[in-house]
Amino acid sequence: MTYTLTTKAVRGGLLAAAALLAVGAAPAPATAQESRVSDWLYLSVIRGDARSSDTSGTLLMCDPPQGHRRAAEACTQLDAVHGDISRMPLKHAYCTMVHAPVTVHARGQWRGQPVDYRQTFSNDCEMEARTGAVFALDG
Template sequence: MRHLLKTVSAAAAVAAGVLTVSAVSTGAAGAATAEPRGLYAPSDLVLTVGQGEDAATATVQRAVTLSCAPKATGTHPAPRAACAEFSAVEAQFEKLVDAAPKVACTKEWNPVVVSAAGVWQGKHVAWSITFGNPCSMKAALGTGALLNF
């Protein structure tokens, strides 16, 4: 019985030692400060189109990523054009939406939400807009590169 207790005590001591070393090494890693990764402020966005009235509850149908610095990349079908367009409107999504589109759409209620979230030139951005149906979304977004994916 004493031999069993010594074995259990030794195993517990080893386990405690491993946990202590693990905690110390994790603490040191967690305490490290974030180093800048480059000369450019981050500009990374996630753009989505979803079915529903609200971006928080919509069912996402399509999503793309867009990174604009130091070069345009991501899953967006036209990253260079999208980055150039967003830069041209000074990161104001509202300027990309035509308030009075020239296309006639039905009045059916089949809401679609377009949203964007991420970082633009180091600043957090979050934006969404709801359209009555897919036709009104296409009409309001026109042929711009950023929100047509």
């Protein structure tokens, strides 16, 4: 009889411990600092056509801003549009009508949401007018 009570007591204690561990193991809500760490985009810029292209790429991270020479500015601009590059405001610029195609691609995540943006522009000037500092990878 004592053996049965001890087994029941042990089982009850194990169940209580498991319940406490399950409650303690629940993930805490992400803080603003933690969500910034998850903001990253792999950026690539392809100049020219597919046969004779000049490609550059980098990883943009925003806590702290790093990845290319205008990373802080790019992170601020991305914050303003919640990571949606297609919503970036058009910058007023006088661009020549020189056809020098530039294809940009951004993939990664922003505030936990996936980002996959691809666009071809007529030239560098048009690209920067539409995407700001995000794809300013070259010096």
